[in-house]
Amino acid sequence: MLLEVRDLDVVYGHTHAVRSLSLQVDRGEIVTVLGANGAGKTSLLKALQGTVRPQRGEVRFQGSPVLRQSAAWRVAHGLAMVPEGRQIFVSLTVHENLLMGAYTRRDDPAREIEAIYERFPNLARRRDMPASVLSGGEQQMLAIGRALLSKPVLMMLDEPSLGLSPLLVQALFALLRDLHRDGLSILLVEQNTHMALATAHRAYVLELGRLVLEGDARSLASDPRMTAAYLGSTKRS
Ligand SMILES: Nc1ncnc2c1ncn2[C@@H]1O[C@H](COP(=O)(O)OP(=O)(O)O)[C@@H](O)[C@H]1O
Ligand SMILES: [Mg+2]
Incomplete structure (x- = not known):
């Protein structure tokens, strides 16, 4: 087991964002977490990343408890995170953004950054330009490239397809499949249910912080409860 989450609760004041949530990611899996706005998806990822302190629960990553460990x-x-909205530094150059991603590395990151440029030629061409000139799709590539520089075992992505054109969404999911083929395990939060279920091995569906459905992605894609649960929670938000 790569990641094990047990009985996780995230609470903000009077909002119970994540309720007694348990889930797992095995090595080599793509697992997706689905749910409407406000379902608690980002809160879950932030708790795993270490930027939100859960009220209760246990998280083990590669066998070690992580909740008392820092985000760094x-x-x-x-454990790498590609946050919602990308959160790149628009006034820094593409290259400077990538260097920020390499900050945990003790070795010289130059070769690793070159490998990122080989994967993303659009970034290479704009390496000395401010990140603000990048298109939305390129900014998402930069955010993913930056996360890759920490040499992740598990990459968590928070709604990476948000705001991308259908063509770029296809390219993004193709990239995730490539990264998975190269050995990366992935925990993918999405509202694009169709693409996420077509790409992931397993899925969890959250509604108002609670796990309402889980299973094999292929069978959930054609499960009538899936549509009911998902559309039901969309209507309420
Ligand atoms: N920093 C915060 N302070 C207070 N409430 C929050 C905060 N972040 C999220 N929430 C609330 O927690 C719930 C879950 O939010 P979130 O985890 O962002 O869901 P999702 O990512 O699925 O849209 C929502 O009701 C949201 O309004
Ligand atoms: Mg969110």
């Missing part, structure tokens, strides 16, 4: 420790131990 988690990155250094192979």
